[in-house]
Amino acid sequence: MIYLLRLLEKEKRSFEELKGLKKKLISYGLQREYGLSPEEIEASFSGALYLKKYPEIHLSTTGTKGLLGVALSPCPVGLDAEHRRPGDSFVEKKILGEKEAFWYRKAQDKDEALLKYFTLKEAYGKALGTGLSYDFRNTGFYFDEKGIKSDLKEAEFYFLDFCEEFIISLCFLDRRGKLSSEETVKFILP
Amino acid sequence: MLSIITNLVMEYVEVEEKDLTEETNPVRDLHLNSYDFISIIGRLESELGIDINERELKNLETLGELDAYIKSKMIH
Numbered sequence: 001m002i003y004l005l006r007l008l009e010k011e012k013r014s015f016e017e018l019k020g021l022k023k024k025l026i027s028y029g030l031q032r033e034y035g036l037s038p039e040e041i042e043a044s045f046s047g048a049l050y051l052k053k054y055p056e057i058h059l060s061t062t063g064t065k066g067l068l069g070v071a072l073s074p075c076p077v078g079l080d081a082e083h084r085r086p087g088d089s090f091v092e093k094k095i096l097g098e099k100e101a102f103w104y105r106k107a108q109d110k111d112e113a114l115l116k117y118f119t120l121k122e123a124y125g126k127a128l129g130t131g132l133s134y135d136f137r138n139t140g141f142y143f144d145e146k147g148i149k150s151d152l153k154e155a156e157f158y159f160l161d162f163c164e165e166f167i168i169s170l171c172f173l174d175r176r177g178k179l180s181s182e183e184t185v186k187f188i189l190p
Numbered sequence: 191m192l193s194i195i196t197n198l199v200m201e202y203v204e205v206e207e208k209d210l211t212e213e214t215n216p217v218r219d220l221h222l223n224s225y226d227f228i229s230i231i232g233r234l235e236s237e238l239g240i241d242i243n244e245r246e247l248k249n250l251e252t253l254g255e256l257d258a259y260i261k262s263k264m265i266h
Contacts, residue, residue: 015218064223082225090232091225094244118225132224133248 002079002170003029003188004162005068018068022049022061025070030057033072060126067166076173078126080119081166087111095121097137112167117141119169120148120157127155127171191264192257198233199253202226212254240264 003025007013013021026049027038034057042052051057060071060079071079087110095118096104107113120143121136128134140151148157156175160168196210203220216222222230231242240263250256 012221015221018221082223088225088229088232090229090236094228094232094235115225118228122224131248132228133245136244 001029001033001072001188002160003070003072004168007066007068018063019043019049021068022063022070025068026059026061026072029070029072060123062126062168064166069168071170073172075175076127076129078123078128078171079168080122080126081168082115082119083166084111084115084164087114091118095136097140099140099142103142115167116143116159116169119167120150120171123157123169123171124150124152124155127173191261192253194237195230195234195253195257195260198230202230210253212252212257214253215251216253234260238264 005025023041026041030036040051040053041049043049051059058073058077060077062069062079062081064081065083067081069079069081071077092114100117104113120141122132125131125134142149154173156172158170160170162168203222205220235242250259
């Protein structure tokens with residue numbers, strides 16, 4: 001399930017404060033879904049949060065200006081959110097494959113389309129466990145009002161319709177049999 | 191080279207130049223997100239005429255390490 005926390009304060013928060021809030025979100029989800037306590041959450045040297053004793057529970061976190069999010073799932077999951085902002089030609093060149101660039105040029109709202117491509121690719125990288133350290137120009141996505149198509153057969157993708165301010169993408173790897181379609185994109189604001 | 195990187199970083203996050211050092215971690219210390227990071231990498235490629243493979247950046251923690259990586263790219 002997806003847990004989102006809207007941050008309305010204008011005050012800048014430290015990395016440790018934000019990590020603490022993510023930890024609270026994870027704790028909320030762990031308690032709610034699995035009856036586990038916050039002590040199960042561990043942090044790596046780089047600050048990434050994970051559940052060492054429960055490898056069967058997959059975890060992904062995201063943070064952008066004004067929003068924190070956590071996904072807990074029985075299969076590998078990647079969650080990525082970005083606040084809306086103008087397009088960036090450097091990001092466009094770095095992340096889009098040839099076919100994607102073709103569709104991107106035809107998009108009515110290019111700013112939104114670029115953020116969608118970016119969050120899809122980052123969500124996939126998070127589910128893989130590599131972040132953006134994979135060949136993201138070679139992963140092909142196409143999306144329209146009917147849904148998201150990709151050439152990544154083992155992965156399923158969703159956009160979370162949370163609020164206009166954010167573009168949020170979700171990726172599941174090897175979902176079949178582990179998560180019902182009803183549970184797939186359920187999200188909650190604690 | 192570090193000054194090119196710090197000047198770029200200052201366009202993305204509100205930070206003073208004196209607070210950016212070789213030890214600065216862009217994620218922990220500046221909250222630079224991956225979207226902005228990719229944009230900065232794209233701009234460095236464009237401005238310096240180099241190719242940067244994101245996979246090689248995975249283990250870089252600080253601006254100083256990024257600086258050293260880019261210098262090595264410019265030598266080759």
